[in-house]
Amino acid sequence: MAESSEVKLLGTWWSPFAMRSRIALNIKHVNYAFVDENLLSKSELLLKSNSVHKKIPVLIHGDKPVCESLIIVQYIDDVWTSDPSILPSDPYDRATALFWAAYLDEKWFPALKGILFGQGEDAKKALVDQAVEALVLVEEAFGKCSKGKPFFGGDQIGYVDIAFGCFLAMIRVTEKFNDIKLLDQAKTPELVKWAERFCQHPAVNGVMPETEELAEYAEIAIVKMRDANPPKS
């Protein structure tokens, strides 16, 4: 087990992307110091450690910074090899996991963000349809990746579990604010059951924000965003 002084994670309590690193570190039983950054006044350490994007999360291992949440998860898997693997060892399964994680970030997350923070009922409705359609694909992917086991990663939480699971609290808040169901018993029954299992996993349940707490935070963020960009009359 690494000493906590050796591993530091710069993040925020609510960030799904920081959560990915935390879950990966928990899976590998790595002690680490969590630095809760104020994104309105970023620390010198953050600005120096991720001088290109100036964004969280950043994992600092010894004196080396690693940036970008999915790259951090791969790095954690590559460094702490004794515990369960996060990425599959089979090259094809590995490529499939990388594919779905990229899909979630590039195609699915923008729709979720649009529903949560966007404006205009018609635009939102289109995004809800898009997000649900994408989740049906992810449900199919779950069948192929899990091969009848509880997680995308099989018996253990793996790369796609982490990549997707980190969004669950945000999904719940988005559902609550918009009175909709994104993860739905009728269309994505396997993902509904998977989400329950994922949230109960010991590597996850201490780092997943409570829906109510995240909802309060998101409400303030949405009001601030609308004040800054009032709807066009």
Add this chain to the structure above:
Amino acid sequence: MAESSEVKLLGTWWSPFAMRSRIALNIKHVNYAFVDENLLSKSELLLKSNSVHKKIPVLIHGDKPVCESLIIVQYIDDVWTSDPSILPSDPYDRATALFWAAYLDEKWFPALKGILFGQGEDAKKALVDQAVEALVLVEEAFGKCSKGKPFFGGDQIGYVDIAFGCFLAMIRVTEKFNDIKLLDQAKTPELVKWAERFCQHPAVNGVMPETEELAEYAEIAIVKMRDANPPKS
């Protein structure tokens, strides 16, 4: 060496993203069949093999399709392990290579595409500044990754070489059409020398499009795009 019947690449001759897979296959001395897709009338095989994005490139290994250019490169590296490694084996160097490849695709390529296909002189000028500024960062990354050796990957072409090098023909066409320099002796002298070395590499020189040929093709594409989206008067 794999039989050509076992490995098939769906791409187009001009696609920088298909080129990534071709260079990786060449490095690994894998025989493969190249299928030049007509993107205006995509084959059933392409639509079936990449049913999510319906895009090239797709590597078909046996009967298994692998999609997304950087994931294909990782897959090739994972499957054909006897030849030079494409991704570094050290976890930190590996994370650094993944970081710069993602940076090029997410931050730098949209600027290049905007200069080549976009409209409006002021918007283009801003994109040129943005692209050159990004290349100065890539020049710095070259120093750190190559550690004084000829390529990002050290003595051999590696992951970042492939990720970046595939854009060189498109960079030359963009420079020619706009009478600008993106890779510049004054600002990015190491990248200028690297680009020459990269293009002369035996894994690359048969698959890099000729500037003139690509320019002709791009000119037709730009005219078509402008006809479809005439500038607002």
